[in-house]
Amino acid sequence: MGSIEELEKYALENNVPIIQKDGLNFLIKYIKENNTKNILEVGTAIGYSAINMALVNQNIKITSIERNKEMYNLACTNVRNFNLENRINLIFGDALETEIEGTYDLIFIDAAKAQYIKFFEKYKINLAKNGAIITDNLNFHGLTKQPETIHSKNLRALVKKINNYKDFLKENKEFNTKFYEIGDGIAVSKMD
Ligand code: SAM
Secondary structure: OOOHHHHHHHHHHOOOOOOOHHHHHHHHHHHHHOOOOEEEEEOOOOOHHHHHHHOOOOOOEEEEEEOOHHHHHHHHHHHHHOOOOOOEEEEEOOOOOOOOOOOEEEEEEOOOHHHHHHHHHHHHHHEEEEEEEEEOOOOOOOHHHOHHHOOOHHHHHHHHHHHHHHHHHHHOOOEEEEEEOOOOOEEEEEEO
16 A cells, blocks of 8 residues: 555455544644654554655654554555655564554553553653644544443443543543643643
């Protein structure tokens, strides 16, 4: 896959969850406005968001973690096809067990939704001063606003965890979070 359209087509046809267009445009705008250079992404999938973020400008470097071997392999191929292997460092592993050194201007959390609090707590030490942690899918297709309509027990439990994460952000004394009704619901958390 050597074009953005091909990545989108592959994701659609193979049910790979990638960031929605509105959410991606929000990220790109954030990166441009804040002159973001170093990005840590939790949840690579096929590399769609990482490649799009890296294409914003030549100074951007990204480290992205993925635990699914098939996804990781696809992402490696895609990153190579875009000649971005010098600027996108892909790590295969469970982000809850990966040790990452250094600090990042932007940490984008886009992996298993039930673990969002754990990712946030683990990676906040890697956040540069004035950096932000951005999380996606906080509306979870609108379900977080009407959990009573969900019939599946597992889905209800997941939506409850996402709502717990939102409460965690709202009550967090260390970070100030703004919520945006963009894409599938985005939060930008900065240190106070
Ligand atoms: N950021 C990608 C994009 O927009 O192109 C989409 C990522 S997709 C929503 C979530 C990915 O996170 C999946 O590929 C999944 O395998 C991965 N993932 C889930 N939990 C993870 C974990 N604990 N560590 C690493 N990757 C994880």
